[in-house]
Every structure is written in structure tokens, then in C-alpha cells.
Amino acid sequence: MNIHEYQAKEVLKGYGAPVASGVAITSADEAEAAAKQLPGPLYVVKSQIHAGGRGKGKFKELGPDAKGGVRLAKSVEEVVANAKDMLGNTLVTKQTGDAGKQVNRLYIEDGADIDRELYLSLLVDRTVGQIAFVASTEGGMDIETVAEETPEKILTLPIDPVAGVTAANAEELCNALKLGGAAKVDGMQLFPILYKAFVEKDMSLLEINPLIVMTDGHLRVLDAKVSFDGNALFRHDDIKALRDESEEDAKEIEASKYDLAYVALDGNIGCMVNGAGLAMATMDIIKLYGKEPANFLDVGGGASKEKVTAAFKIITADPNVKGILVNIFGGIMRCDVIAEGVVAAVKDVGLQVPLVVRLEGTNVEKGKAILNESGLAITAADDLDDAAQKIVAAVG
Numbered sequence: 330m331n332i333h334e335y336q337a338k339e340v341l342k343g344y345g346a347p348v349a350s351g352v353a354i355t356s357a358d359e360a361e362a363a364a365k366q367l368p369g370p371l372y373v374v375k376s377q378i379h380a381g382g383r384g385k386g387k388f389k390e391l392g393p394d395a396k397g398g399v400r401l402a403k404s405v406e407e408v409v410a411n412a413k414d415m416l417g418n419t420l421v422t423k424q425t426g427d428a429g430k431q432v433n434r435l436y437i438e439d440g441a442d443i444d445r446e447l448y449l450s451l452l453v454d455r456t457v458g459q460i461a462f463v464a465s466t467e468g469g470m471d472i473e474t475v476a477e478e479t480p481e482k483i484l485t486l487p488i489d490p491v492a493g494v495t496a497a498n499a500e501e502l503c504n505a506l507k508l509g510g511a512a513k514v515d516g517m518q519l520f521p522i523l524y525k526a527f528v529e530k531d532m533s534l535l536e537i538n539p540l541i542v543m544t545d546g547h548l549r550v551l552d553a554k555v556s557f558d559g560n561a562l563f564r565h566d567d568i569k570a571l572r573d574e575s576e577e578d579a580k581e582i583e584a585s586k587y588d589l590a591y592v593a594l595d596g597n598i599g600c601m602v603n604g605a606g607l608a609m610a611t612m613d614i615i616k617l618y619g620k621e622p623a624n625f626l627d628v629g630g631g632a633s634k635e636k637v638t639a640a641f642k643i644i645t646a647d648p649n650v651k652g653i654l655v656n657i658f659g660g661i662m663r664c665d666v667i668a669e670g671v672v673a674a675v676k677d678v679g680l681q682v683p684l685v686v687r688l689e690g691t692n693v694e695k696g697k698a699i700l701n702e703s704g705l706a707i708t709a710a711d712d713l714d715d716a717a718q719k720i721v722a723a724v725g
């Protein structure tokens with residue numbers, strides 16, 4: 330689960346990280362009062378969307394010459410003018426895709442005098458099985474570009490889970506970020522704080538880009554992007570309360586209610602599969618035969634009739650879907666039960682697009698018979714290859 334920058338800063342502030350004061354608003358009427366709560370004279374008006382690259386982003390409605398999604402303002406009046414200009418418009422950034430995201434909330438923040446912009450993040454490093462810091466002096470820009478062009482400027486530092494962030498670890502990070510004086514004192518405090526927040530709140534990513542050294546020599550967390558491990562949310566009611574469903578795909582929200590692992594994609598062949606590995610293979614083979622999957626969907630091991638019906642409804646709610654491929658391996662689940670679920674779901678949602686079903690496993694013959702005798706326009710397939718070819722042909 331992702332949260333907004335202003336929420337992430339609130340969480341980090343709770344752990345004692347240095348963040349600027351700021352006020353989140355949802356209407357331009359609130360802009361003046363928000364700015365007046367801040368010290369001034371420099372303010373920043375920041376679009377709150379679940380995507381990065383806001384500063385360099387462009388508002389669809391405002392033309393190519395308009396300013397981006399993060400704007401400096403030198404007076405309360407400028408804050409108000411920018412808030413009016415930005416709210417309600419669609420911000421397109423490197424991370425939003427062409428459709429962009431509507432800006433429904435702004436964060437009015439105290440402006441900082443920046444000396445240097447650094448990059449600092451924490452993530453779960455699967456290659457070593459530990460949480461690791463990633464640090465670079467090249468902040469404020471795309472870390473992917475830094476990784477490609479000047480990988481020597483990036484330090485990856487795994488943290489021993491028993492020892493936590495040691496003084497030696499913090500020292501190494503200070504060196505990588507070239508911190509001295511007050512910035513180093515701040516850094517030695519900040520690194521363990523961030524690690525503690527990451528572990529306690531079950532984060533999967535904590536990215537501060539940029540972490541800045543201000544002209545007064547101190548550090549400040551200027552941007553914060555936090556993702557949480559969805560499987561651990563049950564033990565963090567405070568974090569769950571930060572969820573902003575308007576930032577998420579409506580179909581993905583619906584799927585999560587039924588415990589379906591669903592990810593919306595851009596293609597036009599809807600997929601319903603049990604098991605993440607089989608789902609990936611199904612998407613691959615659709616691509617192999619020249620089409621694109623409309624989604625990833627894993628109905629899980631114990632797919633009930635209700636789950637299969639919900640899955641069909643979610644898949645068919647996507648107007649791009651021109652055909653559906655059901656690929657189920659009946660292991661624990663029996664194929665006849667799945668076939669009954671498919672038939673019931675098709676009748677229930679009144680399917681309008683071609684449907685190819687490939688069943689394999691326990692009671693497969695019984696399952697195929699149920700599909701054949703249903704009187705519905707369901708094409709049965711013998712294997713994965715056959716299924717993919719049939720659905721690609723049907724979609725045309």
C-alpha cells in the first residue's frame with residue numbers, strides 16, 4: 330500500500346526525523362490560512378499524488394509552458410495563485426503514464442534553502458535477505474539514471490537484523506553522502522530512526538529523494554515516498570487509515586475485497602488463473618502469440634464459485650477486454666467444481682466476449698463435460714499452447 334508524501338512525512342516526524350512544517354489542503358480556499366501557519370517567506374506548493382517525478386511533471390490542462398507539480402512561492406499570494414492553478418488538474422509525470430493523475434490535494438510546505446540534494450532509501454534487498462540502505466550524493470534526480478550511468482556513486486548497505494544500524498554503518502553512510510559538521514551529527518541520528526520506522530511499520534520501501542543539506546548545514550527530509558507490505562497491514566490500523574482509495578485502480582480495490590490478487594494491465598485478453606506462477610506463464614504465452622494480457626489475476630488455491638464470479642465481474646468491467654482466457658490447474662481444487670463455478674459466473678455476468686477455458690488436473694474429464702454441456706459459448710482447450718492460440722484467434 331502506498332501513501333502520500335505529507336502522510337509519509339507525518340509518520341517519519343513521529344520517529345523524530347527532521348521534516349519541514351506543512352499543511353495539506355483540498356481546496357484553494359484553504360491555501361491562504363495554510364500558508365499563514367508557516368514561517369515564510371519561502372513556500373512550496375506540492376501536488377499530492379501517488380507518483381513521483383511531480384516537479385518535472387506537466388499539467389495536461391495548462392499547456393507545455395506552465396510550471397510543474399511542485400512549485401516555489403515567495404509570498405502567501407503566490408501560494409494561493411498556484412493552488413488555484415493546480416488543484417483539480419491532471420498531472421502527468423514519468424511515473425503516472427500518459428493518463429496522468431488528478432491533483433485533489435496539495436501540501437503547502439515551508440521552503441528550504443538547499444545547499445545539496447542527496448538520495449537515501451531503505452528497501453528489502455532480496456539478494457542478501459536483509460533491509461538495506463541505498464545512498465548517493467546524486468539526489469533530486471532519477472536514481473535509475475544514476476544507477477545506469479554512474480553506478481559507483483551509489484552505496485548499497487545491508488543492515489544486520491540483529492545488530493541494527495551500528496555506528497560503523499551510520500559512519501559509512503555519512504561518508505557516502507559526504508556529510509560533515511552539523512549534517513553528520515544529524516545523519517548519525519537519522520539513519521537509525523529511519524531503520525526503526527521501516528521495521529516497526531513493516532514498510533517495503535522508504536525513499537527520500539531528496540534528502541537535503543540546507544545552507545545552515547542541517548539535514549532535512551524534503552521528499553518521502555513510502556510503501557507498506559500489504560500482508561502486514563492487519564497489524565497497523567494507523568497505517569491502514571492512511572489509505573487513499575481514490576489513488577488506486579477501482580478494479581484492484583474490488584479484487585482485494587475478495588482476496589483476489591489482481592493487477593490491471595493495458596492489453597485486451599483478460600486472464601483468470603490459479604497460482605501466481607501459472608498466471609505469469611499465461612501472460613507470457615499470450616504475448617508469445619502476439620497479444621497483450623489485460624490483467625494479472627490469481628484466484629488462489631481455493632477458488633470458490635463466489636470468487637470465480639467476482640473475478641469474472643472484475644475482468645469484464647474493463648472495457649478493453651475483448652476475450653477471456655481461464656487457465657486453471659485443479660490440484661487441491663477439483664476441475665468439476667471449477668467448471669461449475671465458471672458456468673455459473675458466465676450465466677451470472679452475461680458474458681459478451683469469447684471465453685476459452687483450459688482445465689487440467691483432478692476430475693478434468695468431468696470438468697470438460699460440464700463446460701461442453703452448459704450450452705454456453707465456451708471454447709475448451711487441451712493445453713496452454715492450444716488455449717493461448719484459441720483466445721488470440723477469437724480476439725482477432
Ligand code: ADP
Nearest residue numbers: 373381382383384399439440441469538539552
Ligand atoms: P518529485 O520527486 O515528485 O518531483 P520532490 O518533493 O522531490 O517531488 O520535489 C522536487 C524538487 O522540488 C526537489 O528536488 C527540490 O529541489 C524542490 N523542493 C521540494 N520541496 C521543497 C521545499 N520544501 N523547499 C525547497 N525546495 C523544495
Ligand code: MG
Nearest residue numbers: 382538539552
Ligand atoms: Mg522527489
